[in-house]
Amino acid sequence: MRTFRKYQFGSKGAATTKINQLSVDEEGNEVEHNHAIVRLGYIPLVQGTYDEEGNELTPPVLSDDYHVDVLWNGEPDEDWVDFTIWCEPLGVHVFGSSKAIAEWTEKCKELHPEYFPEPQEEE
Amino acid sequence: MALYDKASLVLIPSGTKAGKVYSQKPTSGDGDFDFTRSSYATRVNSQGLIEKERSNLLLQSNNFDTTWGYTRVSVSSGQSGYDGTNDAWSLISTSPESGAASHYLRQTVNFSGVHTVSFYLKAGTKNWSRLLFLTGSNPRADFDLSSNGTVHNIGGGAITADITDVGSGWYRCSITAVLSGSTPIYLYIAQGNNNTDFVGDNTAGIYIQDAQLEQGLVATDVIETTTSAVYTGITDNVPRLDYDGDCPSLLLEPARTNFLLASEYFDSSSGWSRGGTITQTDNYGISPDGKRNSTRLQLGNDALVYRNLATPFDGARSLYVKSTSGSGTIQLLANHTNTDNIFTIDENWQRVELSDVQQVSQIYYLVDTRGGSNTTIFDIEVWGAQYESGSYATSYIPTYGTSVTRNADLCDNAGDSTIFNDEEGVLYFEAASISTSDTNDKYISITDGTTNNVVNINFGSGNLIRCAIRSNGVGGDNLDYSTTSFNTSDFVKVAISWTSTNARVFINGTKIHTDSNSINPLILNVIDFVYLSSPFHGKVKSLAYFNRALTDTELADLTS
Numbered sequence: 250m251r252t253f254r255k256y257q258f259g260s261k262g263a264a265t266t267k268i269n270q271l272s273v274d275e276e277g278n279e280v281e282h283n284h285a286i287v288r289l290g291y292i293p294l295v296q297g298t299y300d301e302e303g304n305e306l307t308p309p310v311l312s313d314d315y316h317v318d319v320l321w322n323g324e325p326d327e328d329w330v331d332f333t334i335w336c337e338p339l340g341v342h343v344f345g346s347s348k349a350i351a352e353w354t355e356k357c358k359e360l361h362p363e364y365f366p367e368p369q370e371e372e
Numbered sequence: 373m374a375l376y377d378k379a380s381l382v383l384i385p386s387g388t389k390a391g392k393v394y395s396q397k398p399t400s401g402d403g404d405f406d407f408t409r410s411s412y413a414t415r416v417n418s419q420g421l422i423e424k425e426r427s428n429l430l431l432q433s434n435n436f437d438t439t440w441g442y443t444r445v446s447v448s449s450g451q452s453g454y455d456g457t458n459d460a461w462s463l464i465s466t467s468p469e470s471g472a473a474s475h476y477l478r479q480t481v482n483f484s485g486v487h488t489v490s491f492y493l494k495a496g497t498k499n500w501s502r503l504l505f506l507t508g509s510n511p512r513a514d515f516d517l518s519s520n521g522t523v524h525n526i527g528g529g530a531i532t533a534d535i536t537d538v539g540s541g542w543y544r545c546s547i548t549a550v551l552s553g554s555t556p557i558y559l560y561i562a563q564g565n566n567n568t569d570f571v572g573d574n575t576a577g578i579y580i581q582d583a584q585l586e587q588g589l590v591a592t593d594v595i596e597t598t599t600s601a602v603y604t605g606i607t608d609n610v611p612r613l614d615y616d617g618d619c620p621s622l623l624l625e626p627a628r629t630n631f632l633l634a635s636e637y638f639d640s641s642s643g644w645s646r647g648g649t650i651t652q653t654d655n656y657g658i659s660p661d662g663k664r665n666s667t668r669l670q671l672g673n674d675a676l677v678y679r680n681l682a683t684p685f686d687g688a689r690s691l692y693v694k695s696t697s698g699s700g701t702i703q704l705l706a707n708h709t710n711t712d713n714i715f716t717i718d719e720n721w722q723r724v725e726l727s728d729v730q731q732v733s734q735i736y737y738l739v740d741t742r743g744g745s746n747t748t749i750f751d752i753e754v755w756g757a758q759y760e761s762g763s764y765a766t767s768y769i770p771t772y773g774t775s776v777t778r779n780a781d782l783c784d785n786a787g788d789s790t791i792f793n794d795e796e797g798v799l800y801f802e803a804a805s806i807s808t809s810d811t812n813d814k815y816i817s818i819t820d821g822t823t824n825n826v827v828n829i830n831f832g833s834g835n836l837i838r839c840a841i842r843s844n845g846v847g848g849d850n851l852d853y854s855t856t857s858f859n860t861s862d863f864v865k866v867a868i869s870w871t872s873t874n875a876r877v878f879i880n881g882t883k884i885h886t887d888s889n890s891i892n893p894l895i896l897n898v899i900d901f902v903y904l905s906s907p908f909h910g911k912v913k914s915l916a917y918f919n920r921a922l923t924d925t926e927l928a929d930l931t932s
Binding site: 251281283285287296297298299301302303318320322337338339340341342343344345346347348349351354355358364365366367368 | 408410411412413425427429482483484485506507552553554555556601603607608627629633643645647676678680707709734735769773774775776777778779780905
């Protein structure tokens with residue numbers, strides 16, 4: 250069972266420290282982990298605008314926080330819980346594991362129903 | 373005796389299941405490889421088509437008496453179906469509480485991005501039906517199930533809708549739209565064109581069978597579900613036998629992300645921008661995945677379709693493209709001021725690729741015809757856009773509203789100590805590197821599980837092939853031979869044969885190296901497509917281990 254979660258850290262260094270800790274066991278020995286990690290970095294909160302030649306018209310507004318996506322091999326590391334974030338499921342980055350994406354989406358809806366507004370009933 | 377008979381372990385990729393790549397020898401299963409890739413992926417199948425993961429995201433896809441919601445309808449099983457079974461259902465309007473009203477079946481899903489919902493439908497005492505996503509402007513379409521079957525009133529932001537005659541009065545009806553969050557899907561019994569309201573009477577209705585919701589622009593073959601969604605095809609941990617001709621090879625790739633949020637739907641609602649004169653037709657022709665989901669672009673000489681990326685990077689851009697008629701040149705993937713993006717296309721699909729773009733920007737151009745005479749063909753079909761970090765394009769990663777990471781393939785852990793001889797042997801490997809521009813080491817190895825006893829072949833940077841043997845972990849490598857004389861982007865046949873006194877290296881039928889350093893007895897017990905955290909990335913046609921050294925003649929035959 251793989252588990253997909255999104256995280257944000259105060260800085261790139263803080264994220265790197267946390268990621269590196271996954272490669273060290275409790276006794277300080279170097280170990281290999283098989284979690285998949287994608288560093289999204291300082292993601293744009295507001296997209297920049299550009300003309301047809303790629304010249305910037307208005308700059309993007311970037312997050313102050315550094316973002317990381319993890320596809321855990323199993324349950325998420327409990328030490329990472331405080332850095333977990335949730336967001337709307339469209340227009341973001343995901344790992345190509347459909348079951349993991351579905352689990353993440355269901356969890357997101359459970360914790361943040363505001364991202365899944367119920368439509369008005371069609372009559 | 374054929375060389376095959378002399379081998380102790382043979383892998384000619386042909387048999388797989390999720391998590392496993394089967395070897396032909398030994399037949400005990402001890403030579404089978406473990407396989408992991410914690411994501412879906414794509415491959416070229418034996419028909420030459422790009423094969424993806426497929427899914428049915430609806431629950432109880434043909435059990436309409438559970439899970440589904442009902443509004444003034446009832447269902448009854450045991451009806452004659454489109455497939456010759458009695459698995460179809462009647463969907464009947466119930467008697468009214470008051471006057472004319474709508475009558476529908478529904479199920480709510482929590483998926484985002486481009487999706488297609490489909491039902492098999494047949495007229496009953498009513499000839500019309502409507503499919504609707506309750507999201508945004510309520511994408512919808514009306515279906516006339518009488519006579520030849522027609523689709524009407526495609527609206528509410530629907531990308532497209534389709535009706536296909538499947539015989540015996542049955543039609544497969546589908547509608548495609550961009551979903552976001554929680555979305556009820558409605559199937560109506562309708563009164564007529566753009567009219568869902570009528571007075572129910574416990575008899576008026578239609579026949580239904582096999583509901584399906586899936587990512588993408590078209591409905592694909594039916595997948596039956598019960599209490600959970602079902603995924604088939606190239607899903608998590610399914611090894612990829614990739615075809616380039618008659619014989620498959622095992623495709624092993626690194627992790628890559630397609631940063632384009634929509635790789636098959638090029639509308640502004642999916643973040644694509646455009647300028648100049650363009651007529652776009654979705655689901656126009658048969659794409660490289662064998663479905664009618666290509667996009668036709670009829671372009672003026674001032675046209676561009678492009679997408680901004682948040683962060684500029686010099687990645688690998690790729691796109692499947694063909695002309696609708698004739699051949700010519702066209703500028704794709706980058707701005708028209710570049711000169712390295714002029715591609716010659718014809719009526720056959722081809723994948724064009726571009727990396728190290730001359731003028732790097734955060735814009736991926738699907739097409740840019742503003743370069744004057746650089747473009748001579750203005751009517752094209754496109755499909756499968758991809759923008760990934762790295763110096764070369766990898767297999768297609770479909771996206772439908774999010775950027776997607778395909779995780780790395782890893783194939784390892786074949787064999788045990790009973791298969792390997794500690795005194796002598798041969799490692800044979802036929803493979804092609806994923807790209808000569810890949811600077812990583814790419815290993816196939818036999819080891820004792822450590823770095824002390826090793827036989828390996830490394831397809832390194834450029835055209836490097838490095839063959840090494842290390843015994844008992846002392847004194848460095850007993851054999852360490854490198855060559856760059858072979859094009860490793862083509863399939864190369866490499867064999868290392870060793871005894872206690874010498875080692876020989878054969879490539880493509882020729883002995884290219886003999887090493888007389890003492891090769892001490894090796895302890896070997898596992899073959900992996902990885903060594904020192906450097907996995908092999910490329911295509912593997914065959915692998916064999918012999919538990920004794922072969923003669924020069926045999927090695928020449930083996931590698932020819």
